[in-house]
Amino acid sequence: MSPEQSPPEGSEPPLPPDEESSPQGMGFLEHLEALRVRLIRAILFLAVGTIICLIFSRQLLGIITATFGPGDQAHLALLHPTEGFVVRLKVAFVGGLFLSSPLWLGQLWGFISPGLYRREKRALIPVIAASSGAFILGAGFGYWILPHAADYFRSFATPEIAVNWSLGRYLDFSLRLIVAFALVFELPLAIFAAARLGIVTTAQLRRYRRHAVIAVLFVAALITPPDIFTMIVLALPLILLYEAGIVMASLAVRKSRPPPSTLPAERGGKIKGEDG
Numbered sequence: 001m002s003p004e005q006s007p008p009e010g011s012e013p014p015l016p017p018d019e020e021s022s023p024q025g026m027g028f029l030e031h032l033e034a035l036r037v038r039l040i041r042a043i044l045f046l047a048v049g050t051i052i053c054l055i056f057s058r059q060l061l062g063i064i065t066a067t068f069g070p071g072d073q074a075h076l077a078l079l080h081p082t083e084g085f086v087v088r089l090k091v092a093f094v095g096g097l098f099l100s101s102p103l104w105l106g107q108l109w110g111f112i113s114p115g116l117y118r119r120e121k122r123a124l125i126p127v128i129a130a131s132s133g134a135f136i137l138g139a140g141f142g143y144w145i146l147p148h149a150a151d152y153f154r155s156f157a158t159p160e161i162a163v164n165w166s167l168g169r170y171l172d173f174s175l176r177l178i179v180a181f182a183l184v185f186e187l188p189l190a191i192f193a194a195a196r197l198g199i200v201t202t203a204q205l206r207r208y209r210r211h212a213v214i215a216v217l218f219v220a221a222l223i224t225p226p227d228i229f230t231m232i233v234l235a236l237p238l239i240l241l242y243e244a245g246i247v248m249a250s251l252a253v254r255k256s257r258p259p260p261s262t263l264p265a266e267r268g269g270k271i272k273g274e275d276g
Contacts, residue, residue: 034111034114035111038107038108038110038111039107041104041107042103042104042107042108045100045103045104045107046096046097046100046104047096048096048100049095049096049097049098049099049100049103050092050093050095050096050097051092051096052096052099053091053092053093053095053096053099054088054089054092054096056095057088057089057091057092057095058088060091060092060095061087061088061091061171064091064146064171064174064175065167065170067143067146067147067150067174068147068150068165068170069147069150069151069154075162075163075164075165076164076165076166076167076170077164077165077166077167078166078167078168079166079167079168080168083166083167083168084167086168087167087168087171090171090172090175091171091175094175094178094179097179098135098136098139098182101132101135101136102132105128105131105132106128108128109124109128120197123193123196123197123252124193124196124197127189127190127192127193127196130189131186131189134185134186134188134189135182135183135185135186136182137185138181138182138183138184138185138186139178139179139181139182141181141185141237142177142178142179142180142181142182143178145177145181145233146174146177146178149173149177149229149230149233150170152229153229177230177234180234181234181237184234184237184238184241185237185241187238187241187242187245188241188244188245188248189248190245191205191242191245191246191248191249192245192248192249192251192252194249195248195249195250195252196252200249201249202246202249202250205242205245205246205249206246209242212242213239216235216238216239216242217231217235219238220232220234220235220238
């Protein structure tokens, strides 16, 4: 082919599947504007969810305080004039966070999806779809742990000592534990997404398992109240979820790997087309 003769558009070598739909080119200011719009929408969704939960804050507070358990020597008390009001606001906010999670996670996906290739979108769509379910499932597990944690800490009181805990402090402890487990249950999905995108491999995850355990203990100590009980309670599921993430990563690699029988034929077809 002579230099003056340009190849027809159809004869250009095809792009890889993940580059068939390239990311949308956006400038820095356009990214900031898109981020601003998505943040405003996410905040509005969160605000609506919080208002809805504020209407039912009394019932939500009753659900959380039910984990404290009955007892003549154990009571929750309001120790400050504004404590009851602040407690209602906290319950409403966290409830709104969970209630609106599919919506603000959708805004997160809407912000990052224009910068992804088609293959990357296919890898992340199931993760985004399952993230809300994992978030709520983790919160449910944390709620199941709460009564056992309350019983453990009440056991340090002797029969001569009355247990009168601050309602605000107990709510902070409860919400912190629930949100921590909700975030922890996202770990297998994060590992699955990283494996689908080729960021990590199952061999790397197995090789650095010991390092991961140390990191898990550090994270558990960081996000839980300062005691060994809740740290261990959070660390054990974290380790199990890391192992589950390894299994999901191996499934992700198998799913993203093309069938080996088709590769020689495709390569041969390309070579013949180039020679022709």
